[in-house]
Structure formats: structure tokens, C-alpha cells
Amino acid sequence: MALLRGGLIGCGFFASNHLNAWRELARHPDGAEIVALCDRDPARLAAAAAEFGVARRYADAQAMLAAEKLDFVDIVTTAPAHRALVELAARHGVAVICQKPMAPDIADGRAMVEACERAGVAMMVHENFRWQAPLLAVRAVLDSGVIGRPFWGRVSFRSGYDVIAGQPYLAEGKRFIIEDLGVHVLDTARFLFGEVARLTASTTTVNPAIAGEDVATMLLVHRDGVTAVVDCSYSSRRARELFPEVLVDIEGSDGSLQLDAGYALTVRSPAGIEQRDVSPTLLPWAQVPWHGVQESVLNIQRHFIDCLRAGTAPATAGSDNLKTFALVEAAYGSAATGETVDPARFA
Ligand code: NAD
Ligand code: 89Y
Known part of the structure; x- marks a missing residue:
């Protein structure tokens, strides 16, 4: 071939x-x-x-x-x-x-x-975060059904990592964290909990050296019954710097799961409590702390090629990613007006 x-x-x-x-x-x-x-x-x-x-x-x-x-x-x-x-x-x-x-x-x-x-x-948006090994592990637990029907969640990214050093253009735009990083975290919320009926957002700028917002807190009411908090920050001076980890907390009718710092996954189900290390692989060309993102780049590109050969639509096809983009627009709209918005208005 x-x-x-x-x-x-x-x-x-x-x-x-x-x-x-x-x-x-x-x-x-x-x-x-x-x-x-x-x-x-x-x-x-x-x-x-x-x-x-x-x-x-x-x-x-x-x-x-x-x-x-x-x-x-x-x-x-x-x-x-x-x-x-x-x-x-x-x-x-x-x-x-x-x-x-x-x-x-x-x-x-x-x-x-x-x-x-x-x-x-075919068009695929390179929305790679949902292809990170720890987030795939979370999705697999949901699919297994052991925690029952999810009703509450949190998807969180909080860091003080200097992303501006490598990507100086991020300091210049009127939009910063929701557009650049929140787009991944919102896509992860869609990946885990499905489409969103209502969204409310609040944003702030802590770092005086950037033009856009660097902190965003969003409340998402998903159509399938999950209420989720999605939060992201690039101005968090925390004891442990976690860049670029996405933390996840989910409660379901029969149990719960937490993806905690250091890629530690804990699942409580009727069978008991299970703890697992779901760290990404450190590929030969990768560097800590970017290795989880780098592995997801390989995963999504492999997926694109598989889809091209099979003639099927990639998971993050352009049409799918418009739904994530509608959440980005809804978040900016809500933060500007203080109102709760239906992302369908932007789709
Ligand atoms: P960059 O500015 O460092 O690089 C972009 C390059 O594109 C530059 O070398 C520029 O000269 C070139 N370029 C721009 N317009 C061009 C054109 N019309 N024709 C030919 N060349 C052109 O940007 P970057 O930091 O590498 O980011 C690139 C994209 O990757 C952004 O959209 C960013 O959000 C995204 N990104 C994604 C992830 C992720 O995990 N998915 C991480 C970092 C950046
Ligand atoms: O551009 C961003 C991305 O997509 O992942 C992390 C990042 O490099 C900085 O926020």
C-alpha cells in the first residue's frame, strides 16, 4: 500500500x-x-x-x-x-x-x-486534546458503564506555565484563553458529556502583559443531563505546576471518577475502588511536560489517515468542530453580557 x-x-x-x-x-x-x-x-x-x-x-x-x-x-x-x-x-x-x-x-x-x-x-480540525491517553481512559470508564449515568462533571485546566514565551502572538489578541486553550477543554467536555443546551461564563484578566482574558469559568448544562464546570487559567500560581494536564471529576448514578494531578485515575463503582496510573507515553521525540499533547498529535494524525483511507469522517471533522467553536462563541457572548446562552444561537 x-x-x-x-x-x-x-x-x-x-x-x-x-x-x-x-x-x-x-x-x-x-x-x-x-x-x-x-x-x-x-x-x-x-x-x-x-x-x-x-x-x-x-x-x-x-x-x-x-x-x-x-x-x-x-x-x-x-x-x-x-x-x-x-x-x-x-x-x-x-x-x-x-x-x-x-x-x-x-x-x-x-x-x-x-x-x-x-x-x-475531507476536513479535520486538529483538536487533539481528546486524543490524550488519560482522557481516552476517562472516556473508556464512562463507556464501560461502571459509574452509571453521569450527572455532574468538572473539566479543569489551571496553570501558570509561560505559554507566551513559545507563542508570543497569544499575548496580542483580544481573545486569549477560551479561544486558544479553552477550545480544547470545551471540546473535552463535549467528548465526555455530549452537546450543550445552556452555557454561562465569567472571565477575567490577571496578567497585565496580555490583551485578552487569561482566566475563564464556565457552567455547562448538557442535553443528556450532566451539569459541568469547565474552568481554565494561565494565572494560577499553585504549589504544583501541572501544565498541560486536564483534570476531570465525574459523578454518576452508580459511582464516580477522578483524573487527578500526575495522571492518577480513581474509579469508584459498585465493584469497589480502583486506582490506576494513566500517564501518557513519552515518545522518543517528545519532551516532558508536553509529552501527553505530543502523543495525542500522533494519535489524531493516525486517525486522520485511517479515516482518509476508509472514506469515513474524522471524529473532529470540520462540521463537528463547529459545535465546539459554538461553545467558544457562546462563552465570549455570555461573559460579555452576563447572560446564560444557548450555543445553538452560534452554530
Ligand atoms: P507560529 O506563529 O509559531 O507558526 C506559524 C507559522 O506559519 C509561521 O512560521 C508563519 O510564517 C507561517 N505562516 C503563517 N501564514 C502562512 C501562510 N499563509 N503561508 C505560509 N506560511 C504561513 O504558530 P504556532 O505556535 O506553531 O501555532 C500554529 C497553530 O497551532 C495555531 O493555530 C495554534 O493555536 C496551534 N497550536 C496547537 C496546539 C495543540 O495542542 N493543538 C499547541 C500549540 C499551538
Ligand atoms: O496553543 C495552545 C494549545 O493548543 O495547547 C497549549 C497551547 O500551546 C498554549 O495554550
């Missing part, structure tokens, strides 16, 4: 994780390889090409798509560039992976999904 051929656009801070994962997937006969790279910054393009041994390089995505025979493009630029690049790929009939957040606003997101649907090309 031939490897699928991909072109990667955007060789910045996060792209090395995609490229390391692609390098791993190229070792599988039913995997994929990156045959061309694109970045408008020549130094970044040259560095990535040298590190990952990709000979074909482009400063312009249009030129890459015109010259290369690709099965997919992997877009790893920041959000302002996403719509134009997704639409370009759709015009060339090439499947797309687009990094999160899918766009600066949901109108652009809808246009991107429509463009791919019209062109008949």
Missing part, C-alpha cells in the same frame, strides 16, 4: 510535533509522509526542511498546491491564515487538516466547512 502524500503549511512553534508524528507514520505501510513544506518565513522553512529531510519547499501555498500531487495538506499556521488556506486546498480537491482554533470567528469556520463539503474533500 502506498503512503499518502501530504504537504505541511506553517513551520513554526508547533509544527515540529506534527512533523515528528508524520515521520513516525511514514514508517507504517498504510501511513503517510510529508513530501513538501511551505512557510512564508524562509528561515523557518529552511530549518524544518533540514531537520525533517523534506526537499520540496515553498514560500507560497498556492505554488505548492499547483506543483505537487498531494492527498492532503496539514495547516499549522495561526488562525488568521486558516480560511484562505482551507479554501485553497478545497479548490485543489485536496483533503485538509486545520489546526485549532479553526478560525478567528465562527462565520469563517462555517465558510471553511462549506467549501470542503462543496468540493467533496
